[in-house]
Amino acid sequence: MEKPLNVAVIGGNACGPKAVARARRCAPDARITIIEQGEDVSTATCGLPYYVSGAIGNQASLVARKPDFFREVMNVEVLTRTKALAIEPKAHKIEVIDLATNQASTLDYDKLVLATGSTPVVPNIKGKDLKGVFTLTKIKDAITIRDLISWDGIKSATIIGAGLIGLEMAEAFVSRGLEVTIVEALDWVLPTLLDFEMAAYVGRHVQKKGVELVLGQLVMRFEGDEDGRVHKVITKDTEWETHLVLLAVGAKPNTELARGAGLTIGLAGGIAVDEYLQTSDPDIYAGGDCVENVNRVTQQKMLAPLGSTANKHGRVIGTNVAGGLEAFPGVFGTAIAKVFDCNVGRIGLNELQAREAGFDVVTCLVPGNEHATYYPNSREILVKLVAEKSSGRLLGGQVVGAGETAKRIDVLATALAFGATVDELANLDLAYAPPYNSALDPLHHAANVIRNKRSGYARALTPMEVKNKIERGDNFILLDVRSPGEWESRRIEVPQAKLVPLGELRKKLGTLPKDAEIVIICQASVRAYQAQRILDGADFRNVKFMDGSIAAWPYNISGTR
């Protein structure tokens, strides 16, 4: 009888357990071993912010599967508290150490899976080793932080980094009654994910919830008290007291084992794998946070450390180690986060990324509602799409707001997977009934705005372009076509502003000079576009509207402490 296939998996979260489960289903006779440093396997690390906030009460619910499940149901050997020290690829051996007994031993394998995950980046800031300075990556981090808040009576927290985890944790801390300050080295929140005007929307929301945003500043040092406990944060311009610091500036893939084994590491810093998630050694597969992924828009390699990707990797690897041949197509950098009452989603390339990648882009900025406005509780969303100007191909999208955004991101995720154009997006047969949507989804409207721009009907300036014109003191008319009531309640107060409600515009054409530069605004750009077409039809020569109008105007944010 042939010797059964011998599969070893290093890493017990997300990718590893999924690979094990799939491999077992594909290869009932295989010998399968999973090696994990910690005490648990299958932990729900994405749930940690919600454990800190208290939304998840019980830490047991953060462990999806007990080791016994893998042993009894999957017939898998589970080695917890066991660290893999080195891999010998030629000998097909792994050197491991039992962390409880310090006993070293050697395991052999036919196929090896590296699911070694990632580690939070600890920036080299003086004072980073003080008590009360944390990263958040394991259940025990969350427990320590939650206990500190619950029992030590601390009053304030500082988060370094306004990325996804930073913002999720800001909500968690605020919900526990802490005063929260977020320091971000770049100029806006979620800087690698969102464009400025979308981030400004999120930033305003976070500030409204009482969070202090310190943007565009680096922390110089943390200072401690006599007990060695952090109590002060110092930037170049300012300083403040704090009782807890969370370092949330990103994660780096755990590649030490792979490097030691001579496996190729990619330019983005992760273990290099091909579409079958095979490393440079054909008997070693890798997946989850430790590998690089193909960005399906640019075809460039990127890091995408997410549980969703890790689980898909796991299935592909489980199939392939068992002798199958399944490919993983890559990712779109999809991200979503609940930031207080704002749902923040993004996918593909944002405008900056698209321009950096060399695309000639056309964008839109479309305020909308999650469902029919006449149906109760229709909350606002703001959509930005980025498309290739020449082809109309969708490159990416961002959706933020109190309303349903995940649905729109998932539609974009599906559209991007098929190289959809905005024309195709505009005619998707999306589900409509008043509790769920308007007859046209905000994505339909957004796609149509880009179509109108590509066909030359619509001409728009971005809010940033208008802001620059205002600040330069350009000679133009900022024509507000809303009602007098809307104008009174909130407007862009500059000398160039002039009110002509849309309903009166046709009658008052004579009051506007035909050769002047006119930039039209309204509440959500719909009336402004309408007005632009009226002026076009009346032979005005230099008319545009402002993308997103008042609803998306990103200024009036006091961004620094």
Place this chain on the structure above:
Amino acid sequence: MEKPLNVAVIGGNACGPKAVARARRCAPDARITIIEQGEDVSTATCGLPYYVSGAIGNQASLVARKPDFFREVMNVEVLTRTKALAIEPKAHKIEVIDLATNQASTLDYDKLVLATGSTPVVPNIKGKDLKGVFTLTKIKDAITIRDLISWDGIKSATIIGAGLIGLEMAEAFVSRGLEVTIVEALDWVLPTLLDFEMAAYVGRHVQKKGVELVLGQLVMRFEGDEDGRVHKVITKDTEWETHLVLLAVGAKPNTELARGAGLTIGLAGGIAVDEYLQTSDPDIYAGGDCVENVNRVTQQKMLAPLGSTANKHGRVIGTNVAGGLEAFPGVFGTAIAKVFDCNVGRIGLNELQAREAGFDVVTCLVPGNEHATYYPNSREILVKLVAEKSSGRLLGGQVVGAGETAKRIDVLATALAFGATVDELANLDLAYAPPYNSALDPLHHAANVIRNKRSGYARALTPMEVKNKIERGDNFILLDVRSPGEWESRRIEVPQAKLVPLGELRKKLGTLPKDAEIVIICQASVRAYQAQRILDGADFRNVKFMDGSIAAWPYNISGTR
């Protein structure tokens, strides 16, 4: 100077106003006239059930745009309370009558748009003309019904037809305190939209809300009291008192004008249009409820009377009457409805439709949760996908449950638009964070179940097949692999049932005969599939699991009054 383009639009809701608005933006100089029988244009007829329920308080919010908006902003002539009597295509003339004055006149056009909508089907039941028997299609219907409930103290309502409007109105009536009975001629609710097992899920929910379902029965007659007011419904088997009857058995396209003008009417009963929404007369376009659409799965013509489709039609027509050339790609029969606390969505072909259309199908039935179960308030959904067995191409999907279903339907809508396979669906980079989803979306799981079936790893029976085996008294083992607690709380109580919890299965293999037919169930099919693979690996020869397991078991419904 050339004479400006003269566009006439018949029909003032959804498609008509959208066509007008788009035509105006594309053709600033055109003369545009809109002709509408009623007093209002742009009414939100999809909101009527919510006006009856009281969720929408104010009837004014059901009118999206006043005629003055079209006049002042759009520079469009609006003829309300005006009925088009006939079209003379050769002469490019429309005969109209002013319903206020009874004055007839003739309008001419260069391009004509028919957006004449649909009319509820009134089944030929004796007593249908009694007072208190309604259809629901206009704001005044909703007002009359709401007033009747509010002021006449009626206590019960009967709805004829368990389609979308019937179920939406059941919720509205129950929320107003009425006792509600729904009569459906076919054997399950939403019979043209859902397969039996999905409909059973919805039906159970409706019954739990106190609605009486009378399925598979025709109404013989309605009886009235001395005032000519309906007070009794009589079917073949039974009869009951009622104070209000709503006829909701469907709608038929309004094609009289088109027929009179000699335009081609299609086999599905709507006005025939090509992809540019041009009728058989090149100067006449048609859109909205009155036309036929291409079903993008089958390429057959179908009716799709929905506001979403009508609005997309309107834009296409507006472009094309103004000299552009835009195509409408067709529809997928997408539908969604809020049925009490159950969100009910469907798209493409259901299993019956796919089999009727000649496809060799593979399906799955996957209970899941809207987001990570460890995050609070994760509600249940049930997913059924239908795919082509040979290619794995997705043909359609149904999603029902208290959890978020619209998102999944919209992902399917996008996937279907690009002819996605289940392999492609399984690797979509959907948005993941615990408040929004699990690491793998229920659609990913559903796609993977179909992939497992196609690859031969998974073998399943449908609930109906298992029910048939039970009723035939087949000699098989219905192996329940849940925990003893789950078994105690709810199980399929038949002689063939046997409990072996999954964790003990490997140890107890000896208690199961290797040649027996074994059908495995659990709560949601995940453990059952796992168990199937364990038995496969142990050389059991005739093992399957039941699709959807206990969570999707569609029986124990008392379906008749």
